Amino acid sequence: xxxxxxxxxxxxxxxxxxxxxxxxxxxxxxxxxxxxxxxxxxxxxxxxxxxxxxxxxxxxxxxxxxxxxxxxxxxxxxxxxxxxxxxxxxxxxxxxxxxxxxxxxxxxxxxxxxxxxxxxxxxxxxxxxxxxxxxxxxxxxxxxxxxxxxxxxxxxxxxxxxxxxxxxxxxxxxxxxxxxxxxxxxxxxxxxxxxx
Numbered sequence: 001x002x003x004x005x006x007x008x009x010x011x012x013x014x015x016x017x018x019x020x021x022x023x024x025x026x027x028x029x030x031x032x033x034x035x036x037x038x039x040x041x042x043x044x045x046x047x048x049x050x051x052x053x054x055x056x057x058x059x060x061x062x063x064x065x066x067x068x069x070x071x072x073x074x075x076x077x078x079x080x081x082x083x084x085x086x087x088x089x090x091x092x093x094x095x096x097x098x099x100x101x102x103x104x105x106x107x108x109x110x111x112x113x114x115x116x117x118x119x120x121x122x123x124x125x126x127x128x129x130x131x132x133x134x135x136x137x138x139x140x141x142x143x144x145x146x147x148x149x150x151x152x153x154x155x156x157x158x159x160x161x162x163x164x165x166x167x168x169x170x171x172x173x174x175x176x177x178x179x180x181x182x183x184x185x186x187x188x189x190x191x192x193x194x195x196x
Contacts (some may be wrong), residue, residue, distance in 0.1 A: 001073055004137045008087055009063045011127045011134075015094060016056040018120045019049050022101065025113050045100045052093045058084050075142045084138065089132045098124045 033039035062083055062152045066072045072080055101121040108114045 001068065001138065001141045003107065004134050004141070005067055005073070008078075008131065008134050009060065009067060011131050012056055012063070012087075012090060014061055014123065014127060015090075015097065016053060016060065016068060018124060019053045019056070019097070022051070022097075022104070022120060023049060025104075025117065029107070048096065049100060050077065052090075052097065055086075055090065055093070059083075059090065059127070065089070088135060091128075091135060091176070094124065094128045094131055097129055149186075 012143055023046060026049075030039055030042045030046060033042060065079065068085055074080060098121065101117055101124060104117050105114065105121065108117055
């Protein structure tokens with residue numbers, strides 16, 4: 001369990017650093033937005049990631065303290081279980097960050113920021129899969145649920161309508177490893193209308 005939590009700590013530490021890099025890219029975009037719609041769009045993403053950064057700044061020291069005290073890592077310890085709940089919520093935050101990076105790749109395609117964002121995106125996709133695996137390991141080791149419906153992305157909810165899910169964010173590792181097609185638009189064709 002200690003090794004799994006150390007892995008989670010490393011993932012969240014990388015994510016916190018990636019958030020800083022991403023926000024630095026977004027700031028001039030917000031400042032130079034062409035209109036209120038563009039400013040609101042990027043501000044919304046920036047603000048969500050800023051809140052996540054603040055949560056990580058509070059969570060990471062608690063996680064490091066827990067790792068330093070093996071006795072803390074017990075299913076009978078309420079503080080430890082609350083820490084696991086916070087980690088579970090950050091899994092969802094990691095999912096949202098992945099989506100925000102994908103959205104930004106549409107905007108920054110062909111710019112000097114595209115390679116940096118693509119690298120952050122690929123790292124985050126791998127970390128997200130690792131985080132899901134770590135939470136499954138913790139669930140098994142503790143025999144308590146550390147993943148909650150509130151921390152489950154729409155794309156992974158079994159009871160959710162299929163048309164609300166995006167394949168690239170589905171529960172499989174291969175799905176989130178693939179980037180959405182950038183620069184392609186869905187077009188109506190006779191074939192696409194046939195089953196409507």
